[in-house]
Amino acid sequence: DPKIIQKPKYLVAVTGSEKILICEQYLGHNAMYWYRQSAKKPLEFMFSYSYQKLMDNQTASSRFQPQSSKKNHLDLQITALKPDDSATYFCASSHDWGVYEQYFGPGTRLTVL
Amino acid sequence: AQKVTQTQTSISVMEKTTVTMDCVYETQDSSYFLFWYKQTASGEIVFLIRQDSYKKENATVGHYSLNFQKPKSSIGLIITATQIEDSAVYFCAMRETGNYKYVFGAGTRLKVIA
Numbered sequence: 001d002p003k004i005i006q007k008p009k010y011l012v013a014v015t016g017s018e019k020i021l022i023c024e025q026y027l028g029h030n031a032m033y034w035y036r037q038s039a040k041k042p043l044e045f046m047f048s049y050s051y052q053k054l055m056d057n058q059t060a061s062s063r064f065q066p067q068s069s070k071k072n073h074l075d076l077q078i079t080a081l082k083p084d085d086s087a088t089y090f091c092a093s094s095h096d097w098g099v100y101e102q103y104f105g106p107g108t109r110l111t112v113l
Numbered sequence: 114a115q116k117v118t119q120t121q122t123s124i125s126v127m128e129k130t131t132v133t134m135d136c137v138y139e140t141q142d143s144s145y146f147l148f149w150y151k152q153t154a155s156g157e158i159v160f161l162i163r164q165d166s167y168k169k170e171n172a173t174v175g176h177y178s179l180n181f182q183k184p185k186s187s188i189g190l191i192i193t194a195t196q197i198e199d200s201a202v203y204f205c206a207m208r209e210t211g212n213y214k215y216v217f218g219a220g221t222r223l224k225v226i227a
Contacts, residue, residue, distance in 0.1 A: 033215075043158075043204060043217040058214055090158060099146040099165075099208055102215070104158035 003027045004105035006091050011110045013081050020067075021076040021108045023091030031055075031097035032074040034066060037107075038087035049074055050097030081112045115140055117207050119218035126195055127226055133180065134190045134221045136205030147188045148206040149177070152220070158204075164188055195225045 007022040025032060034046040048056040052068040063085075065077045078085060088107040094100040116139040126132045138147065147164045162174045164181050171179045180189035192199055205218040 042219040043206075045215045045217075048213065056214055088156065092158075098213065099210065101148055101160040101163055103160065104150075107156055 002106070004091060004093060004103060006089075006105040006108050008108060009106065011108055013110065013112050015081060015083060015112055017081050018077065018079045019081065019110070021078070021089050021091075021110070023074050023076070023105055025072050025091070025093040025103075025105070027093055027103060028072075029093035029095055029103070030071065031094045031100070032068070032072075033092040033094070033102060034074065034076050035090040035092060035104075036087045037090060043090070046076075047074075048097060055097055078110075083112045086110060086112045115207055115209060115214065115216040117205055117216050117218040119205055119221050121221045122219075123222040123224070125224045125226055128197060129194055131191060131193045132195055132223065134192075134203050134205075134223065136188050136190070136218055138186050138188065138205070138207045140186070140207065140209055142209040142211050144210045146208045146210075147179075147181070148208070148215075149179070149188075149190045150204045150206060150217075152202040152204065154201065161203075162190070192223075195223075197225050197227060199223060200225045 004025045031050045033048045036044045046059045047066045063079045067075045088109045090107045091105040092102040094102045145166045149161045152158045162177045164172045176193045178191045202220040202222050204220045
């Protein structure tokens with residue numbers, strides 16, 4: 001069974017719309033993260049959460065808002081979508097927040113038209 | 114500021130040989146942690162191996178090992194007895210203790226040829 005689930009796998013949106021990317025982990029980890037990977041940039045760290053508390057935000061835009069309803073959930077809401085937001089978004093988790101290795105989900109590929 | 118650089122864009126090797134992938138990093142922290150990840154053709158990202166800066170011994174896991182040269186700020190990944198399924202993109206990453214942001218390099222694409 002997959003340990004980190006991301007939904008949907010593919011997502012197509014129109015410019016200006018809003019979408020939510022879902023992430024659930026079943027590894028019993030206490031920390032979760034979001035990354036973005038586009039053709040133009042390597043894996044780019046976005047957010048980190050520990051016990052549902054935001055620990056680090058490296059995303060310049062407030063259009064990206066993480067949401068954690070449970071310790072093993074970390075969704076990513078993106079508003080006012082732009083074509084430049086097109087990328088694959090990866091969710092990851094680690095045992096605890098800190099210097100632990102991370103385990104990645106399969107990603108959600110977002111295309112903004 | 115943290116920075117991780119992988120200068121090798123792509124490498125091709127024959128199966129069953131040894132390959133080394135380079136990674137250099139920049140940090141102001143005296144304590145930091147280095148990781149290597151592999152991204153397969155399907156997009157899956159998998160953790161491979163880590164090196165803690167305070168450890169002098171090079172880490173080894175299975176057929177992966179590291180060449181940690183702290184004075185050169187270098188952390189090379191060595192894969193011995195390469196297999197076709199090792200073909201993937203390999204990312205080097207760093208995390209400082211003072212700044213818990215993960216920074217990834219641009220990746221090196223490895224192709225193992227039969």
